[in-house]
Amino acid sequence: MRGIPLSLYDPLTSSGGGQQPGSLEMSGLANLGLTVEDSAGQQRPMLAEETPTIDNGLWRVFPDGRMETTWRIRENVRWHDGTPATAGDVEFTARLEQDTEMPWRIDAAYRFVESVRATDARTVTVTWKEPYIRADMILPAVLPRHLLESTYEQDKGAFLQLRYWNTEFVGTGAFKLKQWEHDVRAVLVANEQFVFGRPKIDEIEVRFLPEVQAMIANLLSGTVELTLGNNASLEQALQVKDQWEQQGRLIPGSSGWQNLNPQFLNPNPPILLDVQFRRALYHSIDRKTIAEQLAYGYSDQADSNIHPSFAEYRYIEPQIVRYAYDPRRATQMIEELGYRKGSDGMFRDGAGQLLSIQIMATGDDTNSKPTFAVLEYFRAIGVTPDPEIVPNQRARDLEYRANFRSFALQGGQGYGPDGVRALLSTDARTAERNYVGGNYVRYMNPQVDALIGRYFTTIPFNERMGVLGQLVRHTTENLIWMPLFWRVVPTFMHNRLREVP
Template sequence: MINHWKKVLILTLAFLFLIGGMSLAQDLPRDKTLVVTGAMWGPPSTWNILIPNPVPGTSTLVYETMFAYNPLTNEYTPWLAKSGEWTSDKEYVLKLREGINWTDGEPFTAEDVAFTYQLAKDNQIPYSPIWNWMDSVEATDDYTVTFKFSQPHYAEWDDELYQRYIIPAHIWKDVPGDQLLTKTMKNPVGTGPYTYMHAGQDRMVWERNDDWWGNEVFGKPAPQYIVDLVNQSNNVIMGMLMKGEVDLSNNFLPGIQKIKDQFGLKTWYEDEPYMLSWNTAHMPMNVLRKPMDDPQFRRAMAFMINSQTIVDRVYGGMVKPANPTGLFGEGWQEYLDQDIVDEYGFEYNPTKAKAILDSAGYVDKDGDGWRDMPNGDPIKLELIVPSGWTDWMESIRIIASNAKDIGLNIVPTFPDSALYDNKRFNRGFDMLIANMQTTLSSTPFDYWDGVANADIKGDANNNGNWGSYDNPELFDLIDQFNITRDEAKKHEIASDIERILLQDMPTVPIWHNGLWAQATTNHWTNWPSEDDPYGIPVTWANAYQLGMIKTLIGIKPVN
């Protein structure tokens, strides 16, 4: 009997907790509330913009950048800045908009911009490395900031202009240095179009800042409230979309293309691939292990993989096969040399993969049906992805099947995500699938520096060159691209980089992951799309400034 009443009490408390969590959403007028999901994977806990992953929306909804960047047109839009220009090879001058206030009423000035960067010089925070090539930053008047550089990194600075969130000096100057990365900064003070309203175990709620400076410049965001729900299972999110309870989902939802028309769901493209591309999924190979140390073996892997099967079978046409260079998007493809791709590129061709392996001596020496090393040692390799990443798990099963077709024994393996990361950081793998450091940006430097950077000496290589590929010539070319302003020279360097990557193949680009976005029209309409690309509907951290604010301005309430 006691156990029975314990169960009743527990269920009652759980129900009351659930009702309490739902009451806020019920109290908000639905025609003024945008409900989104797909960015948060746990209860909101920190709004500290200095760390890589604060509560989604903290970046851009609250703290803003000097410029916004449109990856569809490869164009910058002045944001907090009115303009910016290189006044010499080593000096960049930024002019700020006037009349902007922080949400506590204090004026936004050049001192805030200078403080944001000086903080990184005086303390060890994630963007402190910029001071390896920056000499000084100075607020030369209330609305002018002058940056001087010892060795300008032009490509990285292009990113900096739309990825560095400016913080209020009058608040952050009082934060002790040892708390800069640990203080939660709840109720953050920013210059942006929304402010903190409520944080619960299952959601973050933002309220529109009707005094936002941008109302007069860009237009007023339509939703008065944004409710960002913590991610649940695919089935739950799919059900909420079909019932119109979620307005925008940035989750990967397998099968969405089969029901989108039935339930009036909106995607960027009406038909395949449905989604914009967001990053490049590729297969790094650990060159410290045999036979991955052989460029011919690595190149055979490129011809072995049937990317189209992954696109069709795993994603139902919701992604695109990767360009052999790994590049996509306007800002990257501007530097793509099609002649290089035609000469050195690859496509699914098991016959050619076999010929390359045969020529390099990887043949079946003992008659067991599997290829061996040239010295007769057996080849048995593991290809890893995190357990639970069902689309990637199915993808490497297909790759293992492709390998079997050419006589290679590659075993798909699924460690938990923590072990996967440990193996990735510490070279404890043969092959893996990754998409980190390959996200759409304004410069292909980000992709090249991500898959083939020179940081291969430490115990935890966590900057993208997971396979420890070492090529000083390539690293120098990537650096030269970074520090060159001459566009003709940059195109020459880009061609050389692409040629080396295709010849040596330290990693195989396989597919371009999608910018997952599914919207309903029960409560909000006029979503951006291929036909009307005025914004980009993405709520992921550090992606709002790529078009979500313009989406918030452009959508319209149904009622």
Template sequence: MHKKMLLPFLMLLVIFTTACTAGTAGDEESKSSGGKSSKKNNVVIGIEADAATLLANTDVNYITDVQIRNIYDPLIKRNPETGGFEPALATEWKNIDEYTWEITLRKDVKFQNGDPFNAEAVKFNIDYILDKKNNSTYLSRWADIKEVKVIADDKVQIITSKPFPTMIARIADDLLIMDPGNVKKLGLEEAAKNPVGTGPYKVKEWVRDDHLTLIANDDYWKGKPSIKEATFRYIPEFSSRLSAFLSGEIDLFKNIPVDSLDNVKNNENSKVESIGSSRVNYLALNTLHKGPLQNQKVRQAINYAVDVDELLKTVLNGNGTKMTGPLSKINADYVETKDYGYNPDKAKELLKEAGYDPKDLKLTLDTPNGRYPMDSQVAQAIAAQLKRIGIDVKVQVNEWGNHLTKIQQRKAGDMFILGWGPTFDAQSTIQNLFMKDAPYSGFYDSEVEKAIQKAIPIFNQDKRKQAFGEIQQLLVDQAAWVPLWQQADLYAVNKNLDFKPKVDESMQVFDMGWK
């Protein structure tokens, strides 16, 4: 029997399409023959940026993850509609006690080069994360793993140094299985360019900052992929992705610019697919270097001065669900928290109490451009709102990779725009964004970290939710962020492509097909 520990949350799922007529965007043959061609066997996906690496278990970054999950398989996967746990390379799992988890593996699975998948491969990949010299940004999420034991060819035990109630979530959300033999033979640098997994697609060509092309693994353990070739084409700007889609150069992209939604709806070769994402977007208030943001009253003042309702209405055209704390309402551990609301007079009052004249405050705000819906426009709008109370904000627009690097290296400005997800439980967000050593943290408070460390090992679900609920309120009181919204994911899709968005935001080409 599986011990699945299904998360009790309600996913908000809205899927809508528009009526379309004949023709296939991106298919030259169908263009020339009035749409009466054979089905395509390739797909081109527009994406915001290049993968940081093609090595698994290295980069905590959606852009990397969404591409390499076509090359590698997880042990346990998420149900695309509920977020619950389902078998993949693992068939069963259970916790023997609070410190020991046992995973039973699928038999007769091979890597793309013919090497066998087994328990040694699982141990290798977890040990890879734990080895500090590999610089895996997953390490902080796995640091409580004490040992991985190979019990049999198809069975491993994971031993932890303290109770680890979210082990299955970590396995499902993080762990992908790369071939140990390939990594040992080529070394990390070459294996990052020539990866080998058990997944449905193999690397055909990777041209940095241009595209990644994958070809079908016809020996895939789940069957031959129907789409024989898939290309992720890197197009950083929203407007450029939209133009490429409307001209038929790409077949699919995520995050339609909300001010251009009608352009897709009204295109005869297109349809729109939508889903309420588990991703959260927020304005981080950086306390990791000296400056006014280390003052709690200044952070609270900024919360009062940012009008999230106005941003949702005027910049996002209503495509998002307002948040008041660090978690979205569809998170299993969500508790209702106080909304600061928009109160510029209160903001000025708090700044005065903190010893600041708003006109003397000159802050910086880092933002990506084209990673999240209207991200740089949101940043400019926030700067304009803060200007209303006298705060001067310089917006620094970054290429996505540089944006992440600045945050990781603690070189981001006083504030920065970031999103986090997909996330289904409190620990996945709170541990990774509010602890001092977490790679994408922008906030640290010793009392908050103590509370997080105390909550992490709690196995009892009710007590665990209560503990993380108290932390959520503490973070709101501390004004660690300006919470913005739960993201609404809007996909532009070729009308003949069978694609349905998933709550985990994955783009599994194996699940796609052409009509």
């Protein structure tokens, strides 16, 4: 995997600046949650015996609108140290996940939760304040109460420094930690007591490679047989493909979107808050050409946060406001806002100050290349470009990453139908929230909050699609997000590996 993870617990590793490539996959090797989402988008039970549904009686909706989901922990689930996993572990993890003093993002589901109670050693009851459509997706990872609770309650500062998070990690997954070398690798071995049976692979070494070139070198030398997460750009992967085709295969997969996040909290320049200016900038970008050039025919331009492959797409498609590439129109719209071009062809305001737009992005090709491509389109219409490439040492600096000046180019947050939760005001990355949250744009709108609440609490599908359509209309009409193209993530897999999900 590319990058240096902090822990085998993904929420801790990914607590700053977005998802760490490969962290979620590595965490899944060592630990389980109540369920996991399969390739069809269904929740498959893992620690739980069954996924709650209306039909099996484990998901109940009451006349007053409240709900209750019941989870039964499988028999013979044991932590890697041999201790039985219990409902108490689930209850403790739910308390931990809701603690605002912890660095990880709080799951939006908890705003609907009234309580999480262990009713016996193997049964957990979650009481919901109101209906919630994803009540079967709570707690994707569970932590061991017997190892963590005492320190957590006595000294939260020391809690995050525990060796448990890396060198002494204990989970319930198919593989248990044998060795953790900081900044180098993790060695995992088969868990003989795994609840689904001993895995067929005896040992896995996950290498932490800070640079893409190091990953490519390890791949070509035969040292690496499978890549985890978004390790390389598609361009880099295609260059390697021909050299590696005798050993393995390249698997291109769709994984989110490449998106421009506008800054809605004290942006610079302030004109960014004017939707006409955002529309002008968006008209100036030839997104289709960027997609063709950077995704080599594997992708297309994006017009909303919902990919056409989602079942919900056909219901919300009429609500999408689309913007054609039209640099002449873009120039006219900026002039209408009072800006004029100087002798150098660049826009200035009434005081003679250059109209400058910053885009913050990480230095990997996946983010930096579209950043520079977009900035060149801005330059072409007379807007001064200002790239801000995030230094590696500041990648997890939450305050720095939240306070980008104009735009941040990122993928991930906001993608898909449920991605609308990334616009919740309570999830904005503000100082009051220690810059933690999925609302990267820091857009705060009570009406939008109310619509999001309705979306996640409306059980009938067609009615829910009507609410989602309103949200899509609002985000595209007002350019709360500015989608560029669908992200393609290449994975390399050695020919000797089979049935790897």
